[in-house]
Amino acid sequence: MDYYELVFTLQAEEYQKDLVIAALADLGFDTFEETDNGFKAYIPIATFNNGEMDTALAPFLNDFSFGYEVNLIPQTNWNKEWESNFSPMTVGDKVRVRATFHEPDPAFEHEIIIDPKMAFGTGHHETTTMMMAHLLKADLTDKTVLDMGAGTAILAILAAKLGAKEITAIDNDPVCYDSSIENSRLNDIDNIISICGSKEAIPDKQFDVILANINRNILVDQMQRYAKVLKHGGEIYFSGFYESPDLDIIKSEAAKYKMHYIAHKKMKDWVAAKFVKTNYNLNPQVDFKDLTTRQNQANFDFKLKFQIFF
Numbered sequence: 001m002d003y004y005e006l007v008f009t010l011q012a013e014e015y016q017k018d019l020v021i022a023a024l025a026d027l028g029f030d031t032f033e034e035t036d037n038g039f040k041a042y043i044p045i046a047t048f049n050n051g052e053m054d055t056a057l058a059p060f061l062n063d064f065s066f067g068y069e070v071n072l073i074p075q076t077n078w079n080k081e082w083e084s085n086f087s088p089m090t091v092g093d094k095v096r097v098r099a100t101f102h103e104p105d106p107a108f109e110h111e112i113i114i115d116p117k118m119a120f121g122t123g124h125h126e127t128t129t130m131m132m133a134h135l136l137k138a139d140l141t142d143k144t145v146l147d148m149g150a151g152t153a154i155l156a157i158l159a160a161k162l163g164a165k166e167i168t169a170i171d172n173d174p175v176c177y178d179s180s181i182e183n184s185r186l187n188d189i190d191n192i193i194s195i196c197g198s199k200e201a202i203p204d205k206q207f208d209v210i211l212a213n214i215n216r217n218i219l220v221d222q223m224q225r226y227a228k229v230l231k232h233g234g235e236i237y238f239s240g241f242y243e244s245p246d247l248d249i250i251k252s253e254a255a256k257y258k259m260h261y262i263a264h265k266k267m268k269d270w271v272a273a274k275f276v277k278t279n280y281n282l283n284p285q286v287d288f289k290d291l292t293t294r295q296n297q298a299n300f301d302f303k304l305k306f307q308i309f310f
């Protein structure tokens with residue numbers, strides 16, 4: 001498979017970068033790479049018929065003041081292309097994500113080996129980093145986890161390393177499905193069930209924890225299904241959207257199905273938010289943003305356990 005590589009050079013327009021990346025992701029671009037003065041975006045050339053790509057890009061690029069250059073990357077060069085750009089990344093002092101061709105670093109408790117090829121999820125994107133940071137704080141021991149929009153399965157692999165009993169990793173992109181299987185094998189993990197599909201592929205069972213780093217519209221569309229398969233008291237983590245206006249939209253959609261906002265992390269303009277499913281309405285007067293200290297969190301967990309809500 002050959003790819004288009006779009007090279008964006010930004011100067012004064014740096015602040016528009018995330019908006020352009022989000023718009024490109026909506027068109028099907030699924031791999032992005034930061035450069036010193038902008039970013040590159042990749043998509044299989046088969047996605048567009050002749051001339052269709054410029055037509056698809058025109059409406060939103062007209063709103064911005066910068067242009068782009070298009071290169072054609074044959075599949076044979078793809079691995080070299082990302083290998084030269086992929087550097088190991090860390091989340092806190094416990095987790096390091098590296099590729100097969102990097103040396104291991106025993107200083108880290110968990111090393112995740114990722115061979116991303118064309119799948120999203122090397123850990124470098126803010127949404128992935130924040131989802132990993134949430135997971136590091138969660139208690140996953142013996143839990144069942146659904147990783148929706150799994151990409152490389154980076155979150156599923158971290159969940160397995162943190163003690164989850166069984167992880168179902170679903171992605172509607174066949175390339176991600178293959179990547180999920182390959183990366184689980186590279187990390188010697190045998191309790192990740194990889195599935196290629198969308199919300200109809202979510203098994204009819206109850207999960208303790210759900211992870212969904214996709215985008216606002218897909219999350220809203222799939223919300224009811226998530227609520228159906230999330231256990232009472234279960235945790236659900238969402239990312240792939242912005243603080244404003246997306247977070248409020250996600251909060252109110254989730255609340256329709258008794259999944260209540262607890263807290264969120266923010267990097268650049270991206271957000272990763274934690275919700276809990278409960279039959280009890282949380283008092284909207286209570287500002288859950290201040291549930292950041294261990295004590296407050298412990299109080300909240302106690303109240304959740306005993307279903308007492310203010």
Ligand SMILES: C[S@@+](CC[C@H](N)C(=O)[O-])C[C@H]1O[C@@H](n2cnc3c(N)ncnc32)[C@H](O)[C@@H]1O
Nearest residue numbers: 120121128149150151171172173176198213214
């Ligand atoms: C932002 S990436 C997240 C990848 C990885 N979970 C991470 O955190 O880095 C979103 C993923 O969702 C997948 N996706 C998009 N729409 C989907 C849908 N309707 N059902 C399942 N997966 C979907 C994409 O193929 C992509 O791999």
